[in-house]
Each structure stands twice: as structure tokens, then as C-alpha cells.
Amino acid sequence: MNFTKMHGLGNDFVVVAEFSSVPDRIDSLAQSVCDRHFGIGADGLVLILPHERADFAMRIFNADGTEAEQCGNAVRCVAKYVFDKQLTDKEEILLETRVGIQRLKLVIERGEVAQVTVDMGEPKLAGREIPTQVEAERVIDHPISVADGEFRFTAVSMGNPHAVIFVESLESVRLHQAGPQIETNLLFPRRTNVEFVQVHGPDEVTMRVWERGCGETLACGSGACAVVVAGVLNGRTSRNAVVHLQGGDLQIEWRESDNRVYMTGPSRIVFEGVY
Numbered sequence: 001m002n003f004t005k006m007h008g009l010g011n012d013f014v015v016v017a018e019f020s021s022v023p024d025r026i027d028s029l030a031q032s033v034c035d036r037h038f039g040i041g042a043d044g045l046v047l048i049l050p051h052e053r054a055d056f057a058m059r060i061f062n063a064d065g066t067e068a069e070q071c072g073n074a075v076r077c078v079a080k081y082v083f084d085k086q087l088t089d090k091e092e093i094l095l096e097t098r099v100g101i102q103r104l105k106l107v108i109e110r111g112e113v114a115q116v117t118v119d120m121g122e123p124k125l126a127g128r129e130i131p132t133q134v135e136a137e138r139v140i141d142h143p144i145s146v147a148d149g150e151f152r153f154t155a156v157s158m159g160n161p162h163a164v165i166f167v168e169s170l171e172s173v174r175l176h177q178a179g180p181q182i183e184t185n186l187l188f189p190r191r192t193n194v195e196f197v198q199v200h201g202p203d204e205v206t207m208r209v210w211e212r213g214c215g216e217t218l219a220c221g222s223g224a225c226a227v228v229v230a231g232v233l234n235g236r237t238s239r240n241a242v243v244h245l246q247g248g249d250l251q252i253e254w255r256e257s258d259n260r261v262y263m264t265g266p267s268r269i270v271f272e273g274v275y
């Protein structure tokens, strides 16, 4: 299997573009290629597939083999892959994902993709990831108690589930303890991604993320979108903010005119090989 190792702000993926559909036993393939000791090593396996109604399709599988509905960093990697490898010369690409067709706008520098703005769609504030007892309500600033302590989260779906937790300081967050406890809490039947956020001002936040199915990652694009949506809902940020992640920055805008979230950031090719 030919693969390309890519990353979006350090959120790294094994990208494969040689299948025409999702192969059998994709869960164990994802687990083995993502293994950092016995495999290539990555947060996820990304398949680029043909599609009838879009330019391409993308499927993303977490390191534990589970499929995710959405992945902002992987979408930017796909944009760079298909343009830089001349599978398309379009600077605006339609990409089918599990959340529908996403629109990607490419910024080209010296013939290569430098930045991508992704239409991440409309956030949903009530969905299957919302606790059943409050299914019909928006879950904003809701208490949760886990072994590591008491927290308050805002649930935002960007197609995939996020629990956003605002803290005074990220230094006191025990991500590797609290993260998995919240990820697997019974409030989230499909598990959840968990974002801890320190707000510096209305236009600037720093986050750390514990991702469903992979643990701590250096960046999470859909998570950064969820953070800005939660920031607006909690009166902590404006609709346009820079989100600092361990691996770099994303610019996120939750646009008032169309209720959609736009994410802008880079992606990179690291190396290629055969597995």
C-alpha cells in the first residue's frame, strides 16, 4: 500500500489514495498503520476516494480503528494532497465526508497549497452525543463529575462530538487523567472529544485536546471550531478568533450571516512510503 505521511499542525495522518472504496477490516488496518512502535505512527488513517457528486471523498479512521464523522486537519491535508500531486488544478474543491459535501478554498504559494479555508458546516448544539436527560435542550455550561474532579462543559457537534471546558489556566489541567474519564463518561454514548480552553481575550484562546479514539493530539480542527462556538455561546469569545494549539494556530470564524464555521490553517507532506 502506497502512503503519504501528512500533518495539520502536528495532528498526523497516514494518507492513502489508492483504494476505490473502503477496504474490509479497515479498523485493524488503521490500528496497525497508526501504531507508533510497530507501524508508521499517526493519529489517524485517511482514505481519499473517488466520488460521483464531489471532486473527491474522504474517510477518516482514528488510531483505535473507529471511524470519525469529521476531521478538520485531515480535510486540509486532503486539499494539499490532491492539488500538490496534480490530481486536480481546482483552487476550490468539493469534498464528500461523513458530514456531507465540504467546500475547501486553497491558498496557493509557489505552486503548492500553503493554507486551506474549510467550510466546516453549521454547528449543532443538540445531537446524539448530548446526554439523554437533556436531549431537547442546548447543553451549555453543564456540570460533569469524573474521578479527576468537577468540570462544566458545553457540548458542540461539528458532525463529531466535542465537550468544551473553559478553565482559568491550562497549567492545572491533568489532560491524561481527566481527558479519558470525560471521553468515556456515560453522558456521551458515542464518547466525545474533549477540549480544555484558556481564554486570553475575545479574539484569542489556547486549547489542549484529548481526542476520542487517539488520546492527546497536537491539534484538532473540528475541536477548534467547537471551541469558538462554545466561546460565543458562553459570552467568552467573539465569532472570529485565533486558536492556539500545541502544534500551531488556526483562525476560526463562526459566521453570523450563514451560521457556518470556517477554519483556516496549513497542512504539510512529511514523507512517503510503501506499507
Ligand SMILES: N[C@@H](CCC[C@H](N)C(=O)O)C(=O)O
Residues within 6 Å of the ligand: 011, 062, 067, 068, 069, 070, 071, 072, 073, 074, 160, 161, 193, 211, 212, 213, 214, 217, 219, 220, 221, 222, 223
Ligand atoms: N483531529 C481531528 C478530529 C479527528 C476525529 C476525532 N478524534 C473524533 O473521533 O471525532 C480534527 O482535526 O478535527
